Amino acid sequence: MTKIGLEIHCQLTKLESKLFCPCKADYREFEPNTNICPVCMGIPGSLPLLNKKAVEKATRC
Amino acid sequence: MDLGISALNYVSSIKNGEFTVEEFTSKSLERISQVDEKLHAFLRVNDLAIKNAREIDTKIKSNQNVGKCYGMPISVKDNMCIEGSKTTCASKVLENFIAPYTSTVISKLNSEDAIIIGKTNMDEFAMGLSTEYSAYGPSRNPWNIDYVPGGSSGGSGVSVSANECIASLGSDTGGSIRNPASFCSVVGLKPTYGLVSRYGLVSYANSIEQIGPMTKTVEDSAFLLNIISGIDSNDNTTIDNKNQDYLRDIDIGVSGKKIGIVTEMTNSEGLSAEVANATNDAVKTFEKLGANCEHVSLQMVPYTVAAYYTITSTEAGSNLARYDNIRYGYEFDSSGFEFNSYISQARSKFGPEVIRRMILGGFVPSAGHAGKYFLKALKVKSKLIAEINHVFEKFDFLISPTVPIQPFKFGEKIQDPVSFMMIDFNTVTANLTGIPAISVPYKITNGLPIGIQIMANHLEEHSLLQTAYALEKTVDLPEVPV
Numbered sequence: 001m002t003k004i005g006l007e008i009h010c011q012l013t014k015l016e017s018k019l020f021c022p023c024k025a026d027y028r029e030f031e032p033n034t035n036i037c038p039v040c041m042g043i044p045g046s047l048p049l050l051n052k053k054a055v056e057k058a059t060r061c
Numbered sequence: 062m063d064l065g066i067s068a069l070n071y072v073s074s075i076k077n078g079e080f081t082v083e084e085f086t087s088k089s090l091e092r093i094s095q096v097d098e099k100l101h102a103f104l105r106v107n108d109l110a111i112k113n114a115r116e117i118d119t120k121i122k123s124n125q126n127v128g129k130c131y132g133m134p135i136s137v138k139d140n141m142c143i144e145g146s147k148t149t150c151a152s153k154v155l156e157n158f159i160a161p162y163t164s165t166v167i168s169k170l171n172s173e174d175a176i177i178i179g180k181t182n183m184d185e186f187a188m189g190l191s192t193e194y195s196a197y198g199p200s201r202n203p204w205n206i207d208y209v210p211g212g213s214s215g216g217s218g219v220s221v222s223a224n225e226c227i228a229s230l231g232s233d234t235g236g237s238i239r240n241p242a243s244f245c246s247v248v249g250l251k252p253t254y255g256l257v258s259r260y261g262l263v264s265y266a267n268s269i270e271q272i273g274p275m276t277k278t279v280e281d282s283a284f285l286l287n288i289i290s291g292i293d294s295n296d297n298t299t300i301d302n303k304n305q306d307y308l309r310d311i312d313i314g315v316s317g318k319k320i321g322i323v324t325e326m327t328n329s330e331g332l333s334a335e336v337a338n339a340t341n342d343a344v345k346t347f348e349k350l351g352a353n354c355e356h357v358s359l360q361m362v363p364y365t366v367a368a369y370y371t372i373t374s375t376e377a378g379s380n381l382a383r384y385d386n387i388r389y390g391y392e393f394d395s396s397g398f399e400f401n402s403y404i405s406q407a408r409s410k411f412g413p414e415v416i417r418r419m420i421l422g423g424f425v426p427s428a429g430h431a432g433k434y435f436l437k438a439l440k441v442k443s444k445l446i447a448e449i450n451h452v453f454e455k456f457d458f459l460i461s462p463t464v465p466i467q468p469f470k471f472g473e474k475i476q477d478p479v480s481f482m483m484i485d486f487n488t489v490t491a492n493l494t495g496i497p498a499i500s501v502p503y504k505i506t507n508g509l510p511i512g513i514q515i516m517a518n519h520l521e522e523h524s525l526l527q528t529a530y531a532l533e534k535t536v537d538l539p540e541v542p543v
Contacts, residue, residue: 038162042383044155044263045142045164047296 020048082132086114102219128174139180156391164261181216211244218245236488239500243463243512254495258293266373283307316351325362326461371438378422463512
């Protein structure tokens with residue numbers, strides 16, 4: 001049996017928050033290390049929360 | 062004042078005005094300062110405990126709303142984050158890590174007016190079953206200080222057993238709540254995967270670990286589970302349990318219930334005669350209480366320890382990759398280092414067991430080896446889940462010894478890593494399948510405790526606690542000698 005896997009990349013520019021946390025995704029006009037939280041900093045014990053809209057948009061592509 | 066009282070008795074004593082929160086807290090701190098030099102249950106004690114106690118006393122006196130815990134001292138394993146204080150996972154790598162946020166379980170305890178009395182010792186990053194792998198020295202078993210208290214939540218087990226606090230929170234990846242519960246003669250519950258939020262628990266193997274209560278009585282575990290369980294928007298794996306009350310009808314009994322005695326866990330090579338006798342005795346007790354017990358085979362069980370270490374090492378390898386000592390960690394000057402050499406030097410502070418598992422975790426899922434190790438381990442896991450689903454069609458509960466042996470002496474087992482790992486033989490099944498399991502103190506033989514494990518189907522904590530309660534009520538154990 002032949003198995004075929006597809007890896008699909010899509011660039012999402014209209015998300016309000018980051019892919020794995022509720023921090024602002026828009027980095028323009030912000031100082032570095034402003035829109036950060038324990039999740040995107042990789043602080044021990046934090047857990048990723050997958051962005052629902054990102055999944056919806058990715059599956060629609 | 063009896064420091065050994067249960068959580069429920071503590072609450073009623075406070076309500077009846079028998080003592081104040083401050084009185085009880087200061088007695089507990091006194092007890093810690095008396096015995097903990099010997100036992101080493103705690104890595105740190107909360108400096109604000111007395112202040113917190115006074116605040117709760119004020120609330121009580123002025124008839125304000127007081128949370129369900131009424132200021133009871135609860136200890137917490139040092140792998141759960143509390144904002145502004147140290148969380149070391151008993152590792153030198155996190156020696157100076159101060160968490161910038163609080164884990165969900167601790168927020169829940171705080172909002173119910175518990176006092177977090179201190180952070181407890183553990184095997185480094187929860188990898189081990191005796192606290193001998195703590196980078197800050199082991200904890201000692203209050204029943205006999207020459208013996209290990211179990212692990213990895215060993216400090217939590219000791220703190221409850223030695224009456225240094227009322228209850229504790231541990232975490233259980235392969236038995237890390239139930240093993241020390243059994244070795245220290247306290248109740249330890251590993252809930253269904255997803256029932257309790259892991260947000261703020263430093264991850265070791267995310268796909269199977271859970272936080273759970275370690276308490277003096279089964280009722281106390283139900284009481285704490287009421288507080289810590291339920292859906293959490295910060296942990297996508299949590300389950301909505303609709304605020305189920307685990308204390309309700311806890312004394313309903315086990316009449317007519319079907320209990321399967323797991324054959325593989327009651328005739329294994331490593332099972333000691335003392336533990337086997339205690340288990341047979343527990344089975345007879347259940348029969349007297351009106352349950353129907355019969356043997357049931359779970360053929361995958363002999364492969365579970367191998368599967369467990371393969372899966373958890375893989376996840377640990379991934380989880381521990383973040384410890385580069387750049388954003389947090391311990392004080393270590395980077396001047397004179399090139400970037401990569403700094404990181405590898407910084408990571409040399411991991412202890413021997415953590416290093417072993419990271420090496421394993423790099424190897425077993427790697428290209429060319431995954432088919433032989435990691436994928437096989439996942440197959441064992443799926444087959445085990447199928448077996449468990451099948452046996453719970455016929456049985457309400459499964460029973461086994463919690464640990465095949467009694468507590469052992471320091472240094473006695475640690476030399477041989479593989480036979481050391483086999484001590485997890487009876488506990489890893491509940492983690493690999495996600496089902497709840499509890500260890501109930503059952504016997505003291507030759508001065509050392511033996512616990513009985515009861516397992517139930519997914520989200521059956523309520524009936525599991527009822528069954529554990531029925532067994533507990535038949536037991537009369539001596540007081541801890543320390």
